[in-house]
Amino acid sequence: MNGRDGNGPGHGIRNGNGNGRYYGEALMNELTQESPRTTGDGTLAPLGYDNSGLALTDICRSIAEVVRVGPSRPRRVRIALGAASVEVEWDGEAASAAGTAPAPHPSGPVAAGGAGTEALEGHRECAPLVGTFYAAPAPGAPPFVQPGDHVEEGQQLGIIEAMKLMNPLEATRAGRVVEVLVGDGEPVEYGEPLVLIDPDDTGAGGPDEEG
Amino acid sequence: MGIGTVLVANRGEIALRVMRTCREMGIRTVAVHSTADQDSSHVREADAAVCIGPGAPRKSYLSAPAVVEAALRSGADAVHPGYGFLSEDPDFAEICAENGLTFIGPRPEVLSQLGDKAVARSLMTDAGLPVLPGSPGTVDSAAEASDLAGRIGYPLIIKAAAGGGGRGMTVVRTPSDLLPAYRQTRATAQAVFGDNRVYMERYCDSARHIEVQVLADGHGTVLHLGERDCSVQRRHQKLIEESPGPGLHPQLRSAIARAAVRGARAIGYTGAGTFEFLVHDEGFSFMEMNCRIQVEHPVTEAVYGVDLVREQIRVASGEALRTTQEDLVPRGVAVECRVNAEDPERDFAPAPGTLEEFVPPGGPFVRVDTHGRAGWKVPPQYDSLLAKVICWAPERGEALDRMDRALAEFRIAGPGVHTTIPLLRDIIADPVFRAGKHITSFLDTRE
Structure with a gap:
């Protein structure tokens, strides 16, 4: 399954163009760092928040979510905690190219996950069927998992909706979530990698072998 | 309504064949494929492709939800089911309709009635068709x-x-x-x-398999495109088909064609369909109806000059058939040979493998419908049909000579790869077949 060629023939849906995605991933990892202070710049202390670390984490998570469900990856994200200002800037051209329609035109940059993720090490939870991926149990609800979360085998990672039926996506291995590879509401193909997990069982590291 | 994007819910040569017509009509094509078919020709040729499941057909090509999901997310407005798989599944046709997709085939009710062969038999009896x-x-x-x-x-x-x-x-x-x-x-x-x-x-031991191609629109026009003789069979599997049926009496020929049209009219059929008959000593009898494009449709296309898939798509989009029965005049003789990845020496066991060499024949009046190509590994999960070679000529003898030449030219080689080509050439040289005197038991009793 993982043998699918990310740089295969130029067909719309499977034409995973990794550009931009990588930028988005890097950004999101940065935004969701475990310690909020590593992303702060000393302005936290003067504000005197007792729970400022938590607040920043929440904001970062919200932004990560906005970034995830947005029409495309943002070009720039600015956070100013002092005045509680958050600016997310999208590239107008990229946004209009990606579109926001529920059934995207397959010639658009849909369902990437080939080229951009091949290089990532870890265990990939792949789509067991063709459908729509949902990262959260309901619109607006917090996602099932986020990068950094530890998951147990059998824990729900997301939902794949096919023909109005909600099919749970469950972890087949315990480990730490490295990355959720597709955005909420994105169409996915059978076998497409959805969640990258760094397995606890280090003896069987590296990309999962599937038949 | 016009059709802008067709999802082809099939694989192999028929998927390619449907896509070719779509392309000629300016219609976008979407392929679906299993993981075993990542590298198949139909995936390469489509404008877009969606992986819908693992190699097992039940979880991919036979999965209605997967196919419909793929259609919805790829922006398709119609689904062409090809033959086999979901092509005659009334539930699938209905699910397509419920999701706003045009199913290129007859209505679900018709599929449901004719899918039950016992019901089909009684419906056709009521319509006045002879049955055994x-x-x-x-x-x-x-x-x-x-x-x-x-x-x-x-x-x-x-x-x-x-x-x-x-x-x-x-x-x-x-x-x-x-x-x-x-x-x-x-x-x-x-x-x-x-x-x-x-x-x-x-049961008739001594019978010929004669089938009639019909084409019907939703505006009351039902046409027939003559008959095909498919009597060269191995255990009820067709190997060689031709149109027209050799040596059929003109009166019998037109009686069979009229019966097919009557049957299609009686059930309100739309699209392309095939009535299968047995022709025996006492006349002819209805056997069953196939509510889809058939493997052997190219022989009819060759003698009538009609693209059947194009007509299917036009009818499905609500258009009326443009031709009249009088305009449909057959010319010459067309023969089709099915080149299967099977070993005739080993009781037709499937013989898939990597096609190290794959060079289809060419030349005048030779058509090859295939998804094979050099370097491609034939997946073992699916039908063994590898290529169809169709030859046309003004006369049957010439068409058979041309077929023999084309088959001789066809180069297919690879470790473990065997095909039916030697057997097909053997049959073409057989005096019984040459004389057009073969019946359905011809091949099974030949050895």
């Missing part, structure tokens, strides 16, 4: 089977009501074989089609 003596409906008990068998006479054939493609049928020659065969066929029908209902018919 047989059970009025399904035969649901051993006692009923014995009772009916006495009236039908031997030999008789027990067929699965949900059957098709030459599977789920048993010929019974003596009364002592009846009950074991009845039980066996029911068990097979249950296992293969998930439906154990069977029906019985008189």
Whole structure:
């Protein structure tokens, strides 16, 4: 399954163009760092928040979510905690190219996950069927998992909706979530990698072998 | 309404064949494929492709939800089912309609009626088509089977009501074989089609398989495109087909064609369909109807100059057929040979493998429909059909000479790869076949 060629023939849906995605991933990892202070710049202390670390984490998570469900990856994200200002800037051209329609035109940059993720090490939870991926149990609800979360085998990672039926996506291995590879509401193909997990069982590291 | 994007819910040569017509009509194409077909030609040729499941057909090409999901997310407005897989599944046709997708084929109700071979038989009897003596409906008990068998006479054939493609049928020659065969066929029908209902018919040893191509629109026009002779069969699987049927009396030919048109009209058929008949000493009898494009459709296209897939798409989008019956005049003779990845020496065992060499024939009046290509590994999960070679000529003898030349030219080689080409050339050289005197038992009794 993982043998699918990310740089295969130029067909719309499977034409995973990794550009931009990588930028988005890097950004999101940065935004969701475990310690909020590593992303702060000393302005936290003067504000005197007792729970400022938590607040920043929440904001970062919200932004990560906005970034995830947005029409495309943002070009720039600015956070100013002092005045509680958050600016997310999208590239107008990229946004209009990606579109926001529920059934995207397959010639658009849909369902990437080939080229951009091949290089990532870890265990990939792949789509067991063709459908729509949902990262959260309901619109607006917090996602099932986020990068950094530890998951147990059998824990729900997301939902794949096919023909109005909600099919749970469950972890087949315990480990730490490295990355959720597709955005909420994105169409996915059978076998497409959805969640990258760094397995606890280090003896069987590296990309999962599937038949 | 116009069709802008067609999802082809199939694989192999027929998927390519449908896409070619779509392309000529300016229609975008979407392929679906299993993981075993990542690298298949139909995936390469489509404008877009969606992986819908693992290699097992039940979880990919036979999965209605997966195919419909793929259609919805790829922006398709119509689905062409090809042949086999979901092509005659009324539920699939209905699910397509419920999701706003045009199913390129007849209405779900028609599929449902004709999919049950026992119902089809009784519908056609009502429409005035001749049928062989047989059970009025399904035969649901051993006692009923014995009772009916006495009236039908031997030999008789027990067929699965949900059957098709030459599977789920048993010929019974003596009364002592009846009950074991009845039980066996029911068990097979249950296992293969998930439906154990069977029906019985008189069996003809000495018959020709003649089928009529029909084309009907939603505006009351029903046309026929003549007949095809598919009598060269190996265990009910067709190997060589041709149009027109050699040596058919003109009166018989037109009577069969008229019967097909009458049958299609009676059930309100739309799209391309095929009525299968047996032609025997006493005349001809309706066997079953296929509600889809057939493997052997290119021979009809060659003699009538009609692109059947184009007509299917036009009819599905609500257009009226442009031709009249008078305009449809056959020219010459077309023959099709099925090149299967099978080993005739080893009882036709599938012989898939990597096609190290694959060079199809060319030249005048030779058409090759294939998804094969050099370097491609034939996946073992699917039908063994590798290529169809179709040759046309003004006369049958010339068409057969051309076919022999084309088959000789066809180079297919690879470790473990065997094809039916040597057998096909053997048949073409056979005096019985050359004379057009072959019947359905020709191949099975030849050795």
